[in-house]
Amino acid sequence: MDQKGNRTDSHGNRSPVERKGLRELVITRTFHAPPSAVYEAWSQPASFRQWWVPASASGVVLVSCEMDVRTGGQYRLEFGTAGSGTMAFFGRYLEVVPNERIVWTNDEGEEGAVTTVTFGVTDGRTLLTFHELYPSEEEIEEALRGGAAALPEQLEQLDGLLSVETE
Template identity: 60%
Template sequence: MKNRTSVERKSERELVVTRIFDGPARLVFEAWTRPELFMRWWAPKSTGVPLLSCEMDVRVGGRYRLEFGHEASKSMAFFGRYLEVTPHSRLVWTNDESDDGSVTTVTFEERGGKTLLVLHELYPSKEALDDAIVGMEGGMPEQFEQLDELLVTLGGARAGRS
């Protein structure tokens, strides 16, 4: 059985996405914090909008910037700063590209060679979450499938998984 991604609205302003990954927390964390790995899974392939660049200074106060599009002159950017970085277990960052940007917290909990990932987003208003949730419900499961595929190439998946 494949791992499932759960996308759940917890309140008017909160969204929680959970999934179990077949790999240790160290590898899953690295896939979220190393630009060369992040670029291989973050953009859902079905949208046809590639991730053009990824800059990450993964430390408290460090910044990140992601650019999507087909060419730099017609790209869109997502950016912010890291508020918390606890290797292999927790990341917290801001999404500063608009006034409706969320604060994202991702936790990585190792469970017998697998990782329970919980992504929590807190939006400034109900309307901001309403605008974001459609893309999250469609995009996150595909992104996480792509992360699963990457983990296999990194040696994170177990042989003979069910």
């Protein structure tokens, strides 16, 4: 990890979490895999389950992963730990363009963020951009103290999964 808290993989690929303005968070990552493979890892529950829970989240498991990845579809992710109940995250897909873009709502709170993930191509690799727009400055501050801080680790795990699949 560098001084800013960014993770660097074995290829020197950093995943910087950048705050843009008062309510926006952006993270980018380049993957040595085609957009179709990266998109599949985000849109197929069996693949998504393999990388979404940060390894550092000791004891946390993805109990349920329901994803209807299409414009107008819905998702519901339930996380649990041994001896406690589950916590659900859910919302709907506002826009889905296979291999290019997924936009969804985060509806578990009163006002949730809107997340956009794009899959671009650069030098034969996939440039993934993860963008979240929060309803308030307070919401982004809370996210930076919680789940958003794990995004570099999650993307590092995705990189590991894609590296195995493309070998």
